[in-house]
Amino acid sequence: MKKIMKIALFEFMEKIKTRAFLIFMIVFPLIIIAISIVPSMLIDTSEDTTHPVGVLDFTGDYTQGLIRQLNEFKFPNGEPNYIVINLYSKDKSKDEMTKFADRLVMEGNIEGYIMVQPKGQDSLSVSYRNRSLGNFNDVPRFEKVFNNVYAAERLRRHGFDPSVINRLISNVQLNPVKIGQPGIQKEMSPEMIYFSSVIFLMLLFMMILFSGGLLIRSVVEEKSNRIMEILLSSCTPDELLTGKILGLGMLGLFQILVWAIIALALLGGHYIPMEIFHEIGLSMLYFVLGYLFYTAIFVGVGSVVTTEQEAQHFTGYLSIVLILPLVISLKVIQSPDILLVRILSFIPFTSPPIMLLRIKVMTPPVWEIILSTLILIFSIYLTIIITSKIFRIGILSYGKRPTMKELAVWLKEK
Amino acid sequence: MLKVQNLTKKFSNVVAVSNISFEVLPGRIFGLLGPNGAGKTTTIRMILNIIKPTEGTILFRGKKTGYSFQNLVGYLPEERGLYRKSRVIDVLRYFGELKGLSKSRALEEALRWLRRLDIEIYQARRIEELSKGNQQKIQFITAVIHDPEVLILDEPFSGFDPINQEMVKEIISELVAREKLVLLSTHQMEVAEDLCSNIFLINDGQEVLSGPLSEVKKNFGTDIYRLEFEGDPSLLRSIELAEVIHLNGGSAEVRLKQNALPHEFLKCAVDKLRVSHFSEVEPTLNKIFLQSIKQKSKSSIQGS
Numbered sequence: 001m002k003k004i005m006k007i008a009l010f011e012f013m014e015k016i017k018t019r020a021f022l023i024f025m026i027v028f029p030l031i032i033i034a035i036s037i038v039p040s041m042l043i044d045t046s047e048d049t050t051h052p053v054g055v056l057d058f059t060g061d062y063t064q065g066l067i068r069q070l071n072e073f074k075f076p077n078g079e080p081n082y083i084v085i086n087l088y089s090k091d092k093s094k095d096e097m098t099k100f101a102d103r104l105v106m107e108g109n110i111e112g113y114i115m116v117q118p119k120g121q122d123s124l125s126v127s128y129r130n131r132s133l134g135n136f137n138d139v140p141r142f143e144k145v146f147n148n149v150y151a152a153e154r155l156r157r158h159g160f161d162p163s164v165i166n167r168l169i170s171n172v173q174l175n176p177v178k179i180g181q182p183g184i185q186k187e188m189s190p191e192m193i194y195f196s197s198v199i200f201l202m203l204l205f206m207m208i209l210f211s212g213g214l215l216i217r218s219v220v221e222e223k224s225n226r227i228m229e230i231l232l233s234s235c236t237p238d239e240l241l242t243g244k245i246l247g248l249g250m251l252g253l254f255q256i257l258v259w260a261i262i263a264l265a266l267l268g269g270h271y272i273p274m275e276i277f278h279e280i281g282l283s284m285l286y287f288v289l290g291y292l293f294y295t296a297i298f299v300g301v302g303s304v305v306t307t308e309q310e311a312q313h314f315t316g317y318l319s320i321v322l323i324l325p326l327v328i329s330l331k332v333i334q335s336p337d338i339l340l341v342r343i344l345s346f347i348p349f350t351s352p353p354i355m356l357l358r359i360k361v362m363t364p365p366v367w368e369i370i371l372s373t374l375i376l377i378f379s380i381y382l383t384i385i386i387t388s389k390i391f392r393i394g395i396l397s398y399g400k401r402p403t404m405k406e407l408a409v410w411l412k413e414k
Numbered sequence: 415m416l417k418v419q420n421l422t423k424k425f426s427n428v429v430a431v432s433n434i435s436f437e438v439l440p441g442r443i444f445g446l447l448g449p450n451g452a453g454k455t456t457t458i459r460m461i462l463n464i465i466k467p468t469e470g471t472i473l474f475r476g477k478k479t480g481y482s483f484q485n486l487v488g489y490l491p492e493e494r495g496l497y498r499k500s501r502v503i504d505v506l507r508y509f510g511e512l513k514g515l516s517k518s519r520a521l522e523e524a525l526r527w528l529r530r531l532d533i534e535i536y537q538a539r540r541i542e543e544l545s546k547g548n549q550q551k552i553q554f555i556t557a558v559i560h561d562p563e564v565l566i567l568d569e570p571f572s573g574f575d576p577i578n579q580e581m582v583k584e585i586i587s588e589l590v591a592r593e594k595l596v597l598l599s600t601h602q603m604e605v606a607e608d609l610c611s612n613i614f615l616i617n618d619g620q621e622v623l624s625g626p627l628s629e630v631k632k633n634f635g636t637d638i639y640r641l642e643f644e645g646d647p648s649l650l651r652s653i654e655l656a657e658v659i660h661l662n663g664g665s666a667e668v669r670l671k672q673n674a675l676p677h678e679f680l681k682c683a684v685d686k687l688r689v690s691h692f693s694e695v696e697p698t699l700n701k702i703f704l705q706s707i708k709q710k711s712k713s714s715i716q717g718s
Contacts, residue, residue, distance in 0.1 A: 003512060006508070006511050006512055007512070010504075010508045012505075014497065014499075014500055014504070019497065023611070040531070061450060149682070212622075221498075225493070225494075225495020225496070225498075226491050226493045226495045227496060227497065228493050229459070229462075229464060229489065229491045230491060230509065230556060230557075232463075232464045233462040233463070233464060233487060233489040234484055234485075234509065234512040234513055234574060235484065236481055236670070395679060396459075396465065397462065406426075409426065
């Protein structure tokens, strides 16, 4: 036990002093910050300022309604979202008006304009013309506003009283509310849910690959320069294995700690959403288990491969397995309880990342959590047993990589 | 003492070590000798508990060497290597602590040895910044830092210049004087001849010869004699009892033919030449080594 701690401590101290580790520890949060802050900053700046928008209505029936309703959109601070300009003038031809309006858009005087044209007997063609394809918020908003105005106009033509019309077409806003426990509710935007779930996934992904890489390289180094023999004349293979995994675990915890401090600092500046800490206990459980599982695999493989190149190939293969949950993460968030996702929640290779996602979106049934945790713990146990057997022999085999058949023989040895 | 009894190691289809037994005694250096691939390293690994023997036992002070033995043994492997990126002092402390030294003791001993080997100025350097010779010294320290009861040295002098070789020899003889067990494995027979008082010669995993060096030499016997003389060397050649294998002016080495006795040969020689010196040539270990291995392989061919 004493030796295990010494090995763990040495591994931890030596790795922490490497330049690669320092760079990783600083660069990774920067990437995360870039991913999380930059888009929100971009959206914020475009949303906080008032935009001039035009209305060009060739029918003349909807201009007033549109202007009135668009003027009702206000920022929380009371500033209007839009300044609406009527671009219709009786003196110009239709062509001239369109050209004039287009020029205003191109020159940046207005953000865009809504054009209403009669089409056939009883139909309209409505478009929002602007330079880009439009802001997420603007287009659906304009569509809704126009439909309201359109409906009101039609009802008016049918002789309805204006006060009745208002009541008829009054809108109800739908707020997304996530229910964690009955009675406790939380409002969350879908973007926030996605971000706060994926961030853990990326964290896990990066940490496994990075520290797994470190580990595999250190085992390969010890094998290639025969330090392994001195180590094994001083401790048992199991002590060495456990020490290494523990040391790496400490390294992982240290990383998380540093990142958590950075995150908290940023939280103070409201850069990182609080939602990240939703279900943090359960997230940490899956995080730690997933980390342990993959670390154990890395040690076993590290003892078998003999060169750095082989180690890199292996890391490559494993990253493909790891990236799968990231690829399907959107699907998991949209429908966290479809069969495929539930199956993946029980496979040890994918259960930590998939569960990390599911927890954030919709707390899975308790039995699923318990079962998948048990499977995971059992798999870790099994992996460590297999790994230690392979490790015991693998660390002393030099030169050529063992075949599958030889590995099977190793596993049978006591 | 360290006692190896009927040790055998089989790998899936190769017998690496076959039924060998020997004893390492305190106060003298034991030489485990043999050509490359003879099974020396496998034997050492079994003693160190790195691999398990297929059969046989290893006893230290009458008890089976278990994991508690690990703190009592120091090992200098043949192929040297250390954590290249780490600092000298960190590596030494780590290996010291792994051998059961306390934190402070490990540091103390590391510094003491660095001073002893004249490399204390490098303590804060990274290993890779050191010259090859100094890296070897660091490696040697890792083997002795915990003052082991048993020291196992695999080709200890390769990579050292003559001055450092002397330094290492001095340290080894100090340990021997303090009744430590020293096992030295080498294929350099001159080194073994110089240092070892007991030898065990192994080839193809099997014992070829063993015993105290002087006895081994005596038992091996000799039929080679050195002769110093004045007179016509061709007269020497005419003696039928022996064959001249080496001739240099007034000095010659001859090999007696079978059944010929040295004094008969000397009688003939004295008749023909003025002999000033006649002596038995003690076989070098190298000679014994080569000849025994040749004989052994010959007999095994005949046997099969």
